[in-house]
Amino acid sequence: MRIQQFLEHHGLSQNPFSQEDAQSDPLFKRFCAQATFHPAWDKICGNPGEPSTAVVFGEKGSGKTALRLQVVDQISEHNVGHPNERVFVVEYDDFNPFLDNFRQHVAPHSSRPERALSQWKLWDHMDAILSLATTRLVDDVLEESHTSKPGAFEIHADRLASLSRSQKRDLLLLAAFFDKARSTHPATRWNALRRKLRFANFVSWWELGLGALATLVLFGVLAQNGSLNQFGRPWPWLVLLVAWGPWLIKQTKLLWLAWRVCRQVRVLNHPLIALKQVLAGFESKDLVAQPVPAKDRSDDRYEFLSKLQSVLRTLGFTGMVVIVDRVDEPHLINGNAERMRDLMWPMFDNKFLKHSGLGFKLLLPVEISHFLSRENPEFYERSRLDKQNMIRSLEWTGESLYDLANDRIKACTNGSTNPPKLLDWFDSSVTEAELVSTLSQMRVPRHLFKFLHQLLVEHCNRFTDGNPQWKIDRSTLHAALAVYRQNLKAYDLGMGPG
Structure with missing residues (x-):
């Protein structure tokens, strides 16, 4: 199963989490720079x-x-x-x-x-x-x-x-x-x-x-x-x-x-x-x-x-x-x-x-x-x-990272009046509170984007083009989280790229 196939099913024209650096991220420059801000933005700017x-x-x-x-x-x-x-x-x-x-x-x-x-x-x-x-x-x-x-x-x-x-x-x-x-x-x-x-x-x-x-x-x-x-x-x-x-x-x-x-x-x-x-x-x-x-x-x-x-x-x-x-x-x-x-x-x-x-x-x-x-x-x-x-x-709290993910998903829907949310990617076994708690472990946007991209890869690798699955289940979420937490631990110790 291809990632683009999954994204198109959910009404997205591109992968909202494929880029990790704002300097070279066209999605951020064209859509998110004017609409998505850190909670402390007013104090900073x-x-x-x-x-x-x-x-x-x-x-x-x-x-x-x-x-x-x-x-x-x-x-x-x-x-x-x-x-x-x-x-x-x-x-x-x-x-x-x-x-x-x-x-x-x-x-x-x-x-x-x-x-x-x-x-x-x-x-x-x-x-x-x-x-x-x-x-x-x-x-x-x-x-x-x-x-x-x-x-x-x-x-x-x-x-x-x-x-x-x-x-x-x-x-x-x-x-x-x-x-x-x-x-x-x-x-x-x-x-x-x-x-x-x-x-x-x-x-x-x-x-x-x-x-x-x-x-x-x-x-x-x-x-x-x-x-x-x-x-x-x-x-x-x-x-x-x-x-x-x-x-x-x-x-x-x-x-x-x-x-x-x-x-x-x-x-x-x-x-x-x-x-x-x-x-x-x-x-x-x-x-x-x-x-x-x-x-x-x-x-x-x-x-x-x-x-x-x-x-x-x-x-x-x-x-x-x-x-x-x-x-x-x-x-x-x-x-x-x-x-x-x-x-x-x-x-x-x-x-x-x-x-x-x-x-x-x-x-x-x-x-x-x-x-x-x-x-x-x-x-x-x-x-x-x-x-x-x-x-x-x-x-960044789990809630602010969840909002950030939704903003980027919305930017990839070409102005849809009813854009999907990140929660719509998951089956009913995954609640919004559980998803927010999971995202809070990412700490920063770069880790959030890497994790969600790897989650997409993990999910799509489990199914074929002929038998696609449009919802990510809890076991896939937990498996991807376990792997990424290991990568994050190595990164914090200076022994991996994150």
């Missing part, structure tokens, strides 16, 4: 128009990635309905490039990841977030929208034109220090952004112009008088040195500044000469009294964060949300709880998590929540987790 922070700990398969996708969808829907009060989203979920660059900076020859991660600081997170936000913003600016209504996250041409000169300078500063796109040369991309912003920088070339003009005049005068042999004497070279002095001094200062930034921004791999070329595009007055990420402190990063928010407000984004996910996946972390703690603990800073106009959704593995009970009072005073909407465990 909050009001999309008023970004808030939530700290969520959940085991693998509990739906953290689904929450991330749903938060983005909710904010996108909010942005479409409120074009003047949109929220900018930063998905901080790919740590590999940042951790690779960081390790190369602090411990290039060490084989122990712990040595590198022990030096990870709050400003490294801030640099990574500024990089993600700036890179996306620059991409959007270079591909600005000219439609009458911008999309959920598009930059509209009219908004771009309303930026003040200081805001254009701030965006160019952010691009210089934090833009991580490497599809083109950094200076080429930066100049494309400058031209798009119509930011004039002619004065930045005066030192080069002075040196070139003095060289041409000196050479012309000596050539006209037939005195080119004067270059054998010291005075023409002294004249050239004086003429080129301002340019040489400026280039030396910029090279020193670029070197300090390259050394301090540890999560990015800045090409030294390329960064110097970009900084040379600023007039000297535009760099005076401006923050530079060249010291071991977060103060400069907070200033850049405020600059970014100012630019975004003019572009129609009154808030900003950073979503942290997939902390256990980087190869430097490799699922190790201590390494995850070393990576994430610096972010638990109340000043940062409660920064005005900024909200965080920290979707973290439950393994690191156990370290909370071992921290000292100073950690709790700094983090103020009591104010961060913390959910200690993203739990």
